[in-house]
Amino acid sequence: MARLKVGIIFGGCSEEHPVSVKSAREVAQNLDVEKYEPFFVGITQGGDWRLCNGPDTDWEKGDHRPAVLSPDRGVRGLLVLDQGRYETITLDVVLPVLHGTLGEDGAIQGLLELSGIPYVGCDIQSSALCMDKSLAYLVASSAGIRTPNHWTVTAGEHIDPDRVTWPVFVKPARSGSSFGVTKVSRREELSSALETARQYDSKVLIEEVVVGSEIGCAILGNERDLITGQVDHIALSQGFFRIHQEDQPESGSDNSVAIVPADIPEESRSLVTEQAKAVYRALGCRGLARVDMFLKEDGEVVLNEVNTFPGMTSYSRYPRMMAAADLPLTELIDRLVSLALPGEPR
Numbered sequence: 001m002a003r004l005k006v007g008i009i010f011g012g013c014s015e016e017h018p019v020s021v022k023s024a025r026e027v028a029q030n031l032d033v034e035k036y037e038p039f040f041v042g043i044t045q046g047g048d049w050r051l052c053n054g055p056d057t058d059w060e061k062g063d064h065r066p067a068v069l070s071p072d073r074g075v076r077g078l079l080v081l082d083q084g085r086y087e088t089i090t091l092d093v094v095l096p097v098l099h100g101t102l103g104e105d106g107a108i109q110g111l112l113e114l115s116g117i118p119y120v121g122c123d124i125q126s127s128a129l130c131m132d133k134s135l136a137y138l139v140a141s142s143a144g145i146r147t148p149n150h151w152t153v154t155a156g157e158h159i160d161p162d163r164v165t166w167p168v169f170v171k172p173a174r175s176g177s178s179f180g181v182t183k184v185s186r187r188e189e190l191s192s193a194l195e196t197a198r199q200y201d202s203k204v205l206i207e208e209v210v211v212g213s214e215i216g217c218a219i220l221g222n223e224r225d226l227i228t229g230q231v232d233h234i235a236l237s238q239g240f241f242r243i244h245q246e247d248q249p250e251s252g253s254d255n256s257v258a259i260v261p262a263d264i265p266e267e268s269r270s271l272v273t274e275q276a277k278a279v280y281r282a283l284g285c286r287g288l289a290r291v292d293m294f295l296k297e298d299g300e301v302v303l304n305e306v307n308t309f310p311g312m313t314s315y316s317r318y319p320r321m322m323a324a325a326d327l328p329l330t331e332l333i334d335r336l337v338s339l340a341l342p343g344e345p346r
Helices: 017-030 107-115 124-131 133-142 187-197 266-282 317-324 329-340
Strands: 004-011 036-043 049-052 065-069 077-082 085-090 093-097 150-153 168-172 182-184 204-208 213-222 225-228 232-236 256-259 286-295 301-307
Touching (some): 004 017, 017 093, 017 329, 093 107, 093 329, 107 124, 213 317, 232 317, 266 301, 286 317
Parallel strands (some): 004 093
Antiparallel strands (some): 049 065, 168 182, 213 286, 232 256, 286 301
16 A cells, blocks of 8 residues: 655744754654655745755755645645756645644645645634634633633733733733743833733733643544543642743753643543533634643633644653553554544545
């Protein structure tokens, strides 16, 4: 049987470029090459697309050819520049291992929709919706899901500090991980925190601090047929959870540990799982997502955020939660590709 031709796109122009490369490296190591013929396309931080041998440490320096996805559905694959002429590589499916801006916000998904190539993960609408935390909160709230009290500040807009209930987190509304996030306890610190967040996005979210445990739920599937990994719990020793901010994240965080399975009562675990599924469906997710929430002492669950293509690195939460539920990364990749192929209506 012929192997499926899988385009694996990684890198990207966002601040999460290095994380994407690490995720792609882990995917490459766990891809079943007896089933799949991979074609790796790395996007540099400057936006150059390169067909390369894989996401190794020197992928930007090695032999490569310019390559882009063709928006022409007659091609359904890559256009590769070789000695002044373009050749085509047909793809059966694309795995966009991209995080943050232009990776999880609907941009690459739009290009893939134009190309007509099946792809892993959420569609344009759900990607854009989940990326904008203020809009995600609006939709989740309308579905009866508890969200933090928050205020949205657009470009050039000012907010009266007297409206705010302290302490708060000030964060970019449309950015990944914890880049640009500041915890603010006094009104005098608000202006500086807004400037920090605006380095990543012109739209800023001011969010009331929720006192509770940080809980995550990994979800796999389309529409009603969903699988969840083991719920995890972020145990903090100080400060707040700053994923991907460490110099050597593979060695662990300096202030947090992800506990899988979460050390919470079974009743709370069931509630977290059901709430996460409700969020996933309300926001129109498909393929995969990690739903992050807060579990308060009184048992109430509050939405934090949704990551539509969570990290796949050796230290990432999503694959660890799935592995704890007896779904290793090689099998997880199989499931994701199967969900993306024709026959699963998008």
